[in-house]
Amino acid sequence: YWPVIGLEIHAELNTERKMFCDCLNQPFELAANQAVCEVCYGLPGALPRLNPQAIEWAMRVGLALGATPALVTKWDRKNYFYPDLPKGYQISQYDRPLFTGGQLEVPLPTNPVVALTRLHLEEDTATLKHGNDRTALVNFNRSGVPLLELVTEPVIESGAVARSFAEEYQRLLRALGVSQADMEKGELRIEANISVRTSQQLAAGQFGTKVEVKNLNSFRSVERAIEFELERQSAMLAAGQPVIAETRGFSEASQATFSQRQKETAADYRYFPEPDLPALEFSDQWIESLRATLPALPSANRANLTSFGLNESQLQAVLNQPTKVSLLLDNLPETAEAARPTLIKLIINQPEFTHLEPVVMRRLAELLSQSAFSLNDLKTQLPLLVEAKLTTLAALEVKLEELGLNSTGGQADQQAQSQAVIECLTEIIARSEPQVLAYKQGKTALLGYFVGQAMAQLGRGYDPALVSQEARNLLQ
Numbered sequence: 001y002w003p004v005i006g007l008e009i010h011a012e013l014n015t016e017r018k019m020f021c022d023c024l025n026q027p028f029e030l031a032a033n034q035a036v037c038e039v040c041y042g043l044p045g046a047l048p049r050l051n052p053q054a055i056e057w058a059m060r061v062g063l064a065l066g067a068t069p070a071l072v073t074k075w076d077r078k079n080y081f082y083p084d085l086p087k088g089y090q091i092s093q094y095d096r097p098l099f100t101g102g103q104l105e106v107p108l109p110t111n112p113v114v115a116l117t118r119l120h121l122e123e124d125t126a127t128l129k130h131g132n133d134r135t136a137l138v139n140f141n142r143s144g145v146p147l148l149e150l151v152t153e154p155v156i157e158s159g160a161v162a163r164s165f166a167e168e169y170q171r172l173l174r175a176l177g178v179s180q181a182d183m184e185k186g187e188l189r190i191e192a193n194i195s196v197r198t199s200q201q202l203a204a205g206q207f208g209t210k211v212e213v214k215n216l217n218s219f220r221s222v223e224r225a226i227e228f229e230l231e232r233q234s235a236m237l238a239a240g241q242p243v244i245a246e247t248r249g250f251s252e253a254s255q256a257t258f259s260q261r262q263k264e265t266a267a268d269y270r271y272f273p274e275p276d277l278p279a280l281e282f283s284d285q286w287i288e289s290l291r292a293t294l295p296a297l298p299s300a301n302r303a304n305l306t307s308f309g310l311n312e313s314q315l316q317a318v319l320n321q322p323t324k325v326s327l328l329l330d331n332l333p334e335t336a337e338a339a340r341p342t343l344i345k346l347i348i349n350q351p352e353f354t355h356l357e358p359v360v361m362r363r364l365a366e367l368l369s370q371s372a373f374s375l376n377d378l379k380t381q382l383p384l385l386v387e388a389k390l391t392t393l394a395a396l397e398v399k400l401e402e403l404g405l406n407s408t409g410g411q412a413d414q415q416a417q418s419q420a421v422i423e424c425l426t427e428i429i430a431r432s433e434p435q436v437l438a439y440k441q442g443k444t445a446l447l448g449y450f451v452g453q454a455m456a457q458l459g460r461g462y463d464p465a466l467v468s469q470e471a472r473n474l475l476q
Contacts, residue, residue: 305318
């Protein structure tokens, strides 16, 4: 059986105001039902007013994805009843979306490229809080928040590719500064459309019955739900049972999908043009002016950071944080090559370090790489270094002397430390013959034994990285 997977991803845009009114876009910051007006409540006679910032930010996303912008786009009413949609319809886009086409390269070894169908804007719904007594409370703070929906072509072949695609899209949104795309807050919501087809269907260009899976609240859930559903549908077809077109949820507890309702079609929503909003026309000049303001995208940042020596684990840690990406790309070219690995680790792992001035960050990384002081000593004094608001190297030297971090005797200190470490390790190795033999037979995890013994004997002030390196050298 051949898997066929497509994704629908909704992202809340963090504009200052909501999509169709002037209420603040602060669904979580304010108390319930404080960022609301007659439009949010869907009161009779309330008229929507378009937010230009939402249009511009959605355009930036589409252009970054290489999609084709519509020269004319319009709004439609998507009709359905649910307590979180008081007016009985959602303002969305149906037959003239903001963008069509586009693609996103997935950062996996095979570099798969996922083609896109469309991107369109719509308004978000309110949120429901269900009680134990079969009641529900409605919070309209989220009602009307700008929501950008991305729809992929059904070209994804596995849960792993789907997960990686969604993670890369989140990085893109954050790099553009249009959404935090935090899944825990519901700012990024993912639905998977999944089917399997037989060899006969594949040869005939036909598809199997599609099942939509909702309630995917983490990237791990996306991958696991898809893999479970592919196995479920394949087993049903193998047993001669038909797959039912339906909407299913995903249970974190059982790691399985479950039936929710029959799948709706576009006809069920009775789309028709929104009479209270005009169509929008975009000039080529305006579109190109937006394109010119796009920042470096995650794919380019990944390539640049890799050229400076970041490994895959470090890339995963930093690419979701545009501020740290900028710090690295701005400072690594100005940092001595030998100190770059140290600067990378400090920026990624020490949040307080990033509050220092760039010239101070670079110098501290150089000194630490020369073993002028230990990482533990630097971490202890970081709050005082940040508090001092140092802007020059001269001021840094004075402060380091004041704190007892001698920045001028780095080479001598390093040699003295190395000699003490070697003497300590030599003694430990001499009395640890069984561990030495096991290490040389391939149990390299025992390196931690020698490092731990040495650190306990040497005490504070010695760099664990130096101890580890000297231990490797002596055990060879």
